[in-house]
Amino acid sequence: MGGTTSMWADGQMPSADLDPGPVQVADAKPAEAKAIVGRSPGQLALMRLRRDRTAVVSFWVLVFFILVAVLAPVIQWIYGYNATTTNSALLDDSGFPLGYLGGITFSTDNASHHIHVFGVEPTLGRDLFMQVVWGMQTSLKIAVTATVVSTILGVVVGIVSAYFGGWVDAVISWIIDYMLAFPFFLFCLAVIPVINTRLAAPGGCHCDVSPDKRVLTIIIVFSLFGWMYTARLVRGQVLSLREREYVDAARAAGAPARHILFRQLLPNLWAPILVSFSLAVPATITAEAALSFLNIGVIEPTPDLGRVINTGAQFIVGLPDPMYLVIPGIVIFILVLAFNLFGDAMRDALDPRSTR
Amino acid sequence: MRYRVRVLLVSALAMSLAIAGCAKNTAGNKGGGASGPSTQSAIIIDKEGKSPTPAPDVPGAKPGGTLSWLEDGAPEHLDPQQMYVTDSQSIGSLLYRTLTGYIEDPGGGPLKLVGDLATNTGESSDSGKTWTYHLRDGIKFEDGTPITSKDIAYGISRSMGKNGENGPPYYKQDLDPDSKFTWAKGSIAPGLETPDDKTLVIKFPDVHPEAPYLAALNSTTPIPVATDNGQAHEADFVASGPYKRQGTYDQQTKLTLVKNTNWDPKTDPIRHQYADQWNFDFTPDRDAQTQRVMADQGADQGAVMTANVAQGSIPQVQNDAALAKRTIKGVGTFVDYLAINTTRVTDLKVRQAINYAFDRQAYIQAVGGSAVALPATALLSPTMAGYKKYDAYPSADGHGDVAKAKELLGGQTPKLTLCEPNTSTYQKYAVVVKNALERAGFQVTLNMLDKTAYYTTIGDKTTTCDIMRYGWGADFPHPLSTLSVLWNGRYIKAKGNNNVSYLNVPELNKKLDALEKEPDLNKAAQMGGELDQEIMTKYAPDVPNYDIGVFLLHGSKVGGTFLSPLYANANLIDAYYTG
Numbered sequence: 001m002g003g004t005t006s007m008w009a010d011g012q013m014p015s016a017d018l019d020p021g022p023v024q025v026a027d028a029k030p031a032e033a034k035a036i037v038g039r040s041p042g043q044l045a046l047m048r049l050r051r052d053r054t055a056v057v058s059f060w061v062l063v064f065f066i067l068v069a070v071l072a073p074v075i076q077w078i079y080g081y082n083a084t085t086t087n088s089a090l091l092d093d094s095g096f097p098l099g100y101l102g103g104i105t106f107s108t109d110n111a112s113h114h115i116h117v118f119g120v121e122p123t124l125g126r127d128l129f130m131q132v133v134w135g136m137q138t139s140l141k142i143a144v145t146a147t148v149v150s151t152i153l154g155v156v157v158g159i160v161s162a163y164f165g166g167w168v169d170a171v172i173s174w175i176i177d178y179m180l181a182f183p184f185f186l187f188c189l190a191v192i193p194v195i196n197t198r199l200a201a202p203g204g205c206h207c208d209v210s211p212d213k214r215v216l217t218i219i220i221v222f223s224l225f226g227w228m229y230t231a232r233l234v235r236g237q238v239l240s241l242r243e244r245e246y247v248d249a250a251r252a253a254g255a256p257a258r259h260i261l262f263r264q265l266l267p268n269l270w271a272p273i274l275v276s277f278s279l280a281v282p283a284t285i286t287a288e289a290a291l292s293f294l295n296i297g298v299i300e301p302t303p304d305l306g307r308v309i310n311t312g313a314q315f316i317v318g319l320p321d322p323m324y325l326v327i328p329g330i331v332i333f334i335l336v337l338a339f340n341l342f343g344d345a346m347r348d349a350l351d352p353r354s355t356r
Numbered sequence: 357m358r359y360r361v362r363v364l365l366v367s368a369l370a371m372s373l374a375i376a377g378c379a380k381n382t383a384g385n386k387g388g389g390a391s392g393p394s395t396q397s398a399i400i401i402d403k404e405g406k407s408p409t410p411a412p413d414v415p416g417a418k419p420g421g422t423l424s425w426l427e428d429g430a431p432e433h434l435d436p437q438q439m440y441v442t443d444s445q446s447i448g449s450l451l452y453r454t455l456t457g458y459i460e461d462p463g464g465g466p467l468k469l470v471g472d473l474a475t476n477t478g479e480s481s482d483s484g485k486t487w488t489y490h491l492r493d494g495i496k497f498e499d500g501t502p503i504t505s506k507d508i509a510y511g512i513s514r515s516m517g518k519n520g521e522n523g524p525p526y527y528k529q530d531l532d533p534d535s536k537f538t539w540a541k542g543s544i545a546p547g548l549e550t551p552d553d554k555t556l557v558i559k560f561p562d563v564h565p566e567a568p569y570l571a572a573l574n575s576t577t578p579i580p581v582a583t584d585n586g587q588a589h590e591a592d593f594v595a596s597g598p599y600k601r602q603g604t605y606d607q608q609t610k611l612t613l614v615k616n617t618n619w620d621p622k623t624d625p626i627r628h629q630y631a632d633q634w635n636f637d638f639t640p641d642r643d644a645q646t647q648r649v650m651a652d653q654g655a656d657q658g659a660v661m662t663a664n665v666a667q668g669s670i671p672q673v674q675n676d677a678a679l680a681k682r683t684i685k686g687v688g689t690f691v692d693y694l695a696i697n698t699t700r701v702t703d704l705k706v707r708q709a710i711n712y713a714f715d716r717q718a719y720i721q722a723v724g725g726s727a728v729a730l731p732a733t734a735l736l737s738p739t740m741a742g743y744k745k746y747d748a749y750p751s752a753d754g755h756g757d758v759a760k761a762k763e764l765l766g767g768q769t770p771k772l773t774l775c776e777p778n779t780s781t782y783q784k785y786a787v788v789v790k791n792a793l794e795r796a797g798f799q800v801t802l803n804m805l806d807k808t809a810y811y812t813t814i815g816d817k818t819t820t821c822d823i824m825r826y827g828w829g830a831d832f833p834h835p836l837s838t839l840s841v842l843w844n845g846r847y848i849k850a851k852g853n854n855n856v857s858y859l860n861v862p863e864l865n866k867k868l869d870a871l872e873k874e875p876d877l878n879k880a881a882q883m884g885g886e887l888d889q890e891i892m893t894k895y896a897p898d899v900p901n902y903d904i905g906v907f908l909l910h911g912s913k914v915g916g917t918f919l920s921p922l923y924a925n926a927n928l929i930d931a932y933y934t935g
Contacts, residue, residue: 086791088718088755094670094725123722123784193778193806292780299804300783301790311780315668 041350045271048349055345061338069137076130081114083130084301090116090125097122102323121308122321132328134303136335142215142298143284146222151277153223154230155269159261161231162238173235176228184225185290192217192296214299218291222284230276237269271350278343282336289332305332398881399741399833400468401568405476407459407468409492410621411628414462414916414930421933422633423914424655425926426645427662430608430638435589436577437511437520442689442829442923443662448574449627449929450599450613450634455489455508455556455571457626460927462918464686466741467833469568470625473503473578473596474556477568484563484875489556489571496618497580498595505556506544507578512558513545515575519586524573524831530560542581565875569832595619598629598929611636630916630932631658642666649909650679657911658933660684660926664907670727673909684908684917687730687738688924690829691838694789694899695814695857700822701772705764707896708749710772710823712761714899715792717754722788729902735842735888738903739921741833742881748892761796771799775814775821778804782825789823815853826856826898835884836872842898843891844868857897864891 039047049055068075076083088095089111090103097103099110102119110116118128161172195217241247242265250264289306291297298304305328312325431444436452439445457472469477474489481488495503514520516528517539531537531547539545549557558567570576583594591605598621599613613634621629635655640648642663648656650669665673665683673679694714696707716731723729730738731754733747751757774789776782783804790800803821805813814824830837841847845860846869867887874880891897906924910917917931 084787084791086718086787088715088721088788091721092671092725093721094667094727095721095723096671124787125718125721193808196778196806295779295807299778300787300802307780307783311784314780321668 045346045349049345052345052349054341055349058338058341058345061334062342065136065335065338066140068133069140072133072137075133079130081112081127081130083126083134083303085112085126087112087120087125090120091122095123096321097125102128102321102327104323118327119323121311122315122324123311128308128324128327131303131308132305132331135305135308135328136331138215138298138302139285139288139305139332139335142219142222142288143281146219146226147277147280147284149219149223150226151230151273151280154227155234155266155273157227158231158234159238159265159269162235163242163257163261163265169235172231176231179225179228182225184287185294187225188221188291188296189294192221192291196296215302218288218297222287226280226284229280230273233272233276234269237272238265241265241268275343275347275350278339278346282339282343285332285336285339398466398878400466401477401877402468402470403477405471407470407625409623409625411459411625414628414630414932417628417630417916417930417932418935419630419632419932421631421913421935422635422655422658423631423931423933424635424637424659425662425928426640426648426659427636427638428641428645430611433522433590434593434605434607434611435519436574436579436593437515438522438590439574440523442925445574446920446923446925446928447611447636448577449597449923451593451595451597451601452574452577453495453503453596453624453627454574455576456568457572458922459626460918460920460922460930462916462927462930464921467921469572472572472624472626473508473576474571478571480565480567480875482559484565484567484873485560487558487560487564487567487571489558491554491556492623494620494623495596496620497578498600498616498618500618501580502553503578503596504553505550506553507580508556508576509544509548509550510542510581510584511577511579512548512575513539513543514579514584516545519584519589520575523575526570526573526831527575530562530564530570531558533561541584541586563873563875565873565877565880566832566834566836568877569834569837572832598624598627599634602633609638611638627929628932634928646909649682649911652682652912657913660910660914660917660928660931661908662925664728664905665909667724667728670725670907673907674727679909682909682912684906684910684919684926685727686906686919686921688829688904688906689737689739689921690827690904690924691732691735691737692729692901692904693735693826693828694901695824695826696897696899697819697822697824697856697858698860698895698897699817699858700820701770704896705766706768706770709761709764709796710793710798711749711896711899712751712757712764713793713796713798714749715756715788715795716901718792719785719788720902722784723902726905727907728905730905732900732903733892735892735898735900736835736838736884737830739833740830740835740838740881740884741877742835742884744885744889746889746892748889748896756792756795758795765797767797769797769799771801772822773801773803773820775803775805775810775819775824777807777810777825779807782807785825812851814856816851817848817853817858819856823899824856825901828854833881834877835881835887836868839884839887839891840868840872859891859895859897861895864895 090098092098097120099105103116104119106115108114116127118132120126121128121131157172161169196214247260247264250260288297289309292304292306292310297306308328309325309332312328315321315324427443431441431447433439433444434447436448439448453473455472455474456469456477459468459470471477473491473495475492478487478489491505497503512527515523516532516537531545537545547559578596585592591607595616598616598619600616602612602614605611615629615632643666645661645663646666646669649659649661673683696710701707720726720729720731734745736743774786776786786802790802793800813819814821828838828842841854843855843859845865848855848858848860871880871883871887874883906919908926910926913934915932915934917926920927
């Protein structure tokens with residue numbers, strides 16, 4: 001991200017809004033010449049993004065997935081079948097789905113008297129489609145919340161560290177290095193069960209670890225371990241921005257530090273923050289799936305994409321029910337790929353001169 | 357090599373698509389699993405020492421050849437005094453002799469307890485406190501030194517010290533109830549007397565009619581004091597059985613056993629020595645074992661599995677006549693329960709309603725079907741002497757009787773916390789239980805506990821769990837080894853409980869005490885079957901889930917083997933290579 005600043009190096013756009021979504025063009029100047037249209041960097045980026053076909057496709061894929069996740073209750077209402085309803089009559093004696101391709105059926109002529117478009121889960125006989133829909137909600141909820149929290153944390157720490165410099169910067173940089181030295185999954189493996197057992201063990205608080213609390217634990221752990229990269233990035237940016245004329249001007253005008261930090265500097269940081277955010281979300285989704293692999297992730301009966309894939313992998317050997325892994329696998333693959341492609345496209349759009 | 361591997365992969369994939377992807381699953385394998393006996397006749401105790409030596413030949417058996425054993429990981433212990441897990445006990449059946457031992461019936465009949473190193477199962481005096489054993493003539497260690505009663509006394513003493521702390525606790529508890537004895541190399545525990553080299557007298561401070569069973573535990577394997585090398589004994593052991601170690605044993609990957617020429621068949625009523633060599637391969641996991649034994653190539657033709665056939669391959673094995681012939685299947689020794697915490701769920705009607713609402717059939721399907729799990733309605737394992745089949749809370753189709761459960765609850769909606777170890781499989785099982793109980797109006801919260809802390813948490817008397825998954829495998833075929841351990845309230849302590857339903861009924865405790873003191877082992881077995889039903893009917897402290905099913909394969913050139921009711925593995929001492 002080294003060259004990112006160069007495009008607004010002239011400093012005339014201290015509060016340009018570079019949000020690539022529905023861009024507000026509040027800062028756009030009235031057109032002075034008919035032939036040449038003045039565009040803000042935000043508009044330029046948006047234009048580049050619109051021309052990029054990959055970006056457009058992945059954007060709509062993301063919108064689709066987010067809509068599915070948000071509208072899960074509506075989808076359940078339309079589909080008419082519950083995600084947690086078990087039905088052992090849909091399974092054979094060994095617990096494998098009856099019928100074709102892991103129980104995929106579009107007819108209601110079966111034990112549940114309902115269609116199963118993705119088939120049913122082996123061992124429990126739940127509807128796989130509803131599990132995936134609700135599972136996506138859980139995965140996205142965790143990934144987005146954790147990434148938002150860690151990004152906010154990272155931005156604040158990064159700005160403060162770089163702007164104040166001196167011993168503040170030294171201490172914060174040391175903490176960042178210290179946190180980065182932790183092997184993340186090892187730490188999760190150690191910390192998450194400890195927190196959960198502490199909550200459940202007799203002599204502790206005598207309360208049960210509810211599924212919601214477990215989700216919260218995971219979000220907290222992800223947030224605590226996700227902020228360092230953003231913080232470093234932002235710190236680097238601010239180090240190069242804080243000597244600019246407009247910052248000097250603000251300082252000379254007697255603006256307080258808070259104003260300079262969040263009104264003058266922060267708006268110029270949106271581009272790298274957005275890119276790092278959009279790349280951190282898919283990383284968190286896969287990490288959350290990995291936690292399920294280690295049995296410290298989200299637990300039953302909360303549906304979860306990562307856990308579905310983890311259990312699905314057990315049904316691939318001997319191949320009694322490959323569809324149980326294949327379908328959720330394809331879904332999480334497309335989801336993560338779309339996030340990554342969109343993140344890449346956004347980086348290209350915001351900083352066309354950077355090379356990969 | 358690479359090419360071959362790829363071809364295998366492609367064909368495996370094509371096969372799988374044919375099997376699972378495009379073919380319609382019509383439940384053709386229903387009922388293809390094992391079925392347990394309806395009652396287990398009592399045990400045969402050879403008090404007079406009439407069992408013939410050498411042991412009668414297995415029909416059709418021939419000597420020679422190499423057999424192998426496939427296991428996922430080496431057994432933790434091969435030091436006889438440390439052996440407590442069934443895999444090591446199976447291997448031990450080839451290596452070590454004990455004071456008494458069992459003859460397993462290939463036809464599934466009752467076990468027969470006979471004198472092994474001793475001439476009979478022991479003579480009791482002093483109303484069951486003192487047990488005297490006379491040793492056979494001609495018994496030797498692998499190096500040719502005769503086995504004396506002192507070696508056995510030392511073996512038992514050693515099992516009470518640090519080289520026996522992972523083994524069964526019985527001799528330590530029963531010979532030294534006040535923990536006064538501190539073992540050191542060469543020391544003999546109090547109560548063990550050796551008037552001469554052929555006689556061993558065991559004097560318990562209390563009455564122990566089950567002593568002949570205890571004598572069959574590997575604790576009584578003879579150890580010459582001079583060869584006791586402590587921890588190193590795990591890899592450098594002295595054999596007394598028909599096979600001995602060849603070369604060094606790395607305790608990780610493989611072990612080779614060859615014939616022990618100093619073992620005399622004329623002294624042994626139990627064992628045979630057919631194969632020239634036994635290779636123990638401790639590397640293949642469940643899937644690799646399944647693939648190797650199903651493929652049946654080369655040395656694997658003489659192999660036996662230890663893990664059940666991979667879940668996905670079970671239907672194929674059941675539907676293939678050639679493979680079905682090579683299966684070793686039946687009911688194992690472990691019983692899986694849902695223990696109901698009687699100190700928290702105090703209303704008997706609620707506990708009975710839990711039993712009625714439970715969906716055993718769905719649970720078994722989740723576990724993997726009737727090949728690996730058989731519906732259990734009794735507390736004792738069907739392999740236990742005196743087992744009696746009954747169903748105190750019957751339902752028409754095995755899916756539970758929700759109407760009856762609702763009737764017992766009478767409109768209540770009790771809140772229950774269900775505790776299970778936090779693994780992906782137990783999470784699934786927990787969902788089955790939750791959904792089944794909620795049909796009747798219970799409100800069930802799942803509490804998935806860290807699996808390493810699971811037994812510590814539920815074994816704490818103050819646990820907040822209402823229902824807990826629990827499993828038990830009896831150590832010897834006396835019902836006290838299940839009933840007393842799990843439901844005698846006298847044994848409840850602050851932590852580390854096995855009685856996790858925390859049932860403590862004075863009337864029942866008295867009956868269990870009487871069972872423990874019953875001098876006639878066959879009568880004790882019968883009492884056990886009756887008490888089992890009484891506990892379930894009168895107190896409903898548990899929901900019996902399932903008896904673990906064994907579903908193994910052996911290679912096409914293994915003969916004589918069958919499901920060992922003691923160890924739930926292939927029986928090794930009757931196995932031979934068909935050539």
